[in-house]
Amino acid sequence: MLDPQITTVLFDLDGTLLPMELEKFTNTYFGLLAKKAAPFGFQPEPLVAAVWKGTKAMVKNDGTETNDKRFWDTFAGEMGEEVLQLRPVFDGFYANEFHGAKAACEENPLARRAIDGLKAKGYDVILATNPIFPLVGVETRLSWVGLRPEDFSYITAYENSTTCKPNLAYYAEILRKTGKRPQECLMVGNDATEDTAALEQGIGVYLVTDCLLNPKGRDISGLPQGTFAAFLEFAGV
Template sequence: MIKTILFDLDGTLLPMDQDLFTKAYFKRLAVKLAPHGYEPNALIDGIWAGTAAMVRNDGSCTNEEAFWKCFRGIFGERVLRDYPLFDEYYRREFQQVAEVCGFNPEAKRTVEELKGRGYRLVLATNPIFPSVATESRIRWAGLEPQDFALYTTYENTGYCKPNPAYYRDIAERLRCEPGECLMVGNDVEEDMVARAVGMEVFLLTDCLINKQGADLSAYPHGGFDELRRYMVESSR
């Protein structure tokens, strides 16, 4: 029986075009840091390198530590001095990125309905952002961080999607069996891999990402209406 529901954020609870989001994110970050000696293209390459370091992380450190170790290796010790600039960016300029994201009231309705029915909810967003950015995106979706028993950020997690260990780690931290969990997400590769550790899955198709052209019939799928019906049927 499903007791815990894991939700992806970007493209799931928060509608978005991933490419538009990434471009808006990098554009504003480059404008913020260019006056402080960070050449835009080099900065973006450095962010991608740090992201790759987080994706490779094996849990031996937090993703935050993995990112800054890589980033410091590229730009030197000055990044430690400039850390407050990055934090300020997420608290100020990053908020404008909400302009390229959508809003779906069905996401909020679904979360509230499932929470009201007693399910424990987890925000299982890929933990490559600091908590301040994750909390902001939760609010852009019309929700609050406290709606979730856990939300993964680069400070509190040492794995990334699509590593199955990311999902296993969540189950262990919540002290529950993977088979008691349902993962809801829009990315076939990153979210449906939760099945590999024994979790149930539901593919939300509103902002579908299916880079490999997988057969969707392999997964329960649909929009929020279908998800709610699926949960009703699963509880019988």
């Protein structure tokens, strides 16, 4: 049962609402992106390396500029300024060809039940996915589990965020922009590093174990945890 103080549930997307094996998904995603970029003269290896460098730049972002600016400045620094003219092509990729990466993910028929059930009980629901993708890419991934951006009161994407998980400032930014207090929020995620960082902002955490990520071997024994189905029971929906 949720703590009576809780008014708002923050959900991670990849590995939580959307079950996936991260490496398989990443490899599929990059393969599709390389295919899309090939007609424009980009070779797969330097393209993927530049995307990774841009992603790392976003993860290190310190709140001084949006993640999308940090990504594109870094990406253009690797690939050349002319790549900035192709941003609409990349946005088109996330709306279209990116759907091919659904094959690397699993179904979650309980995702809709979780969101609708919580909202029916009066909870506010936020999508706290690591903001390293454009909103269109978030929308595409949500569609794979039958959800839409309108299902959430707030979504973090690279256009509206200036930090990333596991930076504590990421959670502070959500609280500031939504007017929430930490004690009224619960973070539901599958990453024992990125999602449990919310604890240091005073936000409670429930770890979903279906696709649990704990590369640092952290002791998570004291945290509420279980399968996604178990979370529904925990939340009473």
